[in-house]
Amino acid sequence: MASDHQASKQQAAGSKIVIFEQENFQGRCHELNATCHNLKEAGLExxxxxxxxxxxxxxxxxxxxxxxxxVFEKGEYPRWDAWTNSRRSDCVWAFRPVKVVSRMLWGLLGRRDGDSQDHKIVLYENPSFTGKKIEIIDDDVPSFYAHGYQEKVSSVRVQSGTWVGYQYPGYRGYQYLFEKGDYKDSADFGAQQPQIQSVRRIRDMQWHQRGAFHPAS
Incomplete structure (x- = not known):
């Protein structure tokens, strides 16, 4: 029986991203199949x-x-505003593949569909998983306000799946990657302010041909 680690290694082995110096896929480029801590060392300016x-x-x-x-999923990003609208920075200097164990890979792990949810995340108002909370299972939520949650988000517990949270409704603003585990305060997930107002699931589009995320133009 394959392990979670083996499935993650299999996925990582198939990860591929190509970085271009110029917009619209022009100029020098560099291909990555694993973590790159500094693109400048690869010769890109x-x-x-x-x-x-x-x-x-x-x-x-x-x-x-x-x-x-x-966060980058399978597809084309012809210029910087295709991957962010935070307006703070257009610099990207490090990359790493994100581990995603999809439902289709459960067969490799010897699991049945009923063993657990594909995606489950709980977001809390206060640090250390206290205060009001919003729990999301197998769904994308473009607005916490529409679900009656108007509090800050200071800690997060990811029980299954991989997620990306956004500063504002409609998947806008700063992005925060949430992989399985506990984030006891906003500093743990890289936020300067405890503000998240929308969240969605991340899937490996190599296995999920439907349900791909398409950013609004």
Whole structure:
């Protein structure tokens, strides 16, 4: 029977992203199949456009996987505003593949569909998982307000799946990657302010041909 680690290794082995210096996939380029802590060491001076052949991936504003986060799924990103609308920075200097164990891979793990939810996340008002909370299971939520939750988000517990949270409704603003585990305060997920107002699931589009996320134009 395959393990979670083996399934993650199989997915990572198939991860592929190509970084171009110029917009619209022009200029020098560099292909990645694994974590890159500093694109400058690969000989690139800037990032103008990105092609994701298989993923997903997360990019970082600063080397060594620090700073603002940008989530990339399978598809084309011809210029910087295709992957962010936070307006704070157009720099991306580090990348790593995101581990996603999809429902289709459960067969490799010897699991039945009823063993657990595909995606489950709980977001809490206060640090250390206290205060009011909103629990989301196998769904994308473009607005917490529409679900009656108007509080800040200071801690997060991901029980299954991989998620991306956004500062504002409609999947806008700063992005925060949530992988399985506990985030006791907003600093743990890289937020300067405890503000998340929408969240969605991340899927490996190599396996999920339907349900791909398409950012609004």
């Amino acid at each position: 800037k990032v103008g456009s990105i092609l994701v052949y298989s993923g997903p991936w997360v990019g970082y504003e600063q080397p060594n996987c620090k700073g603002e986060q940008f």
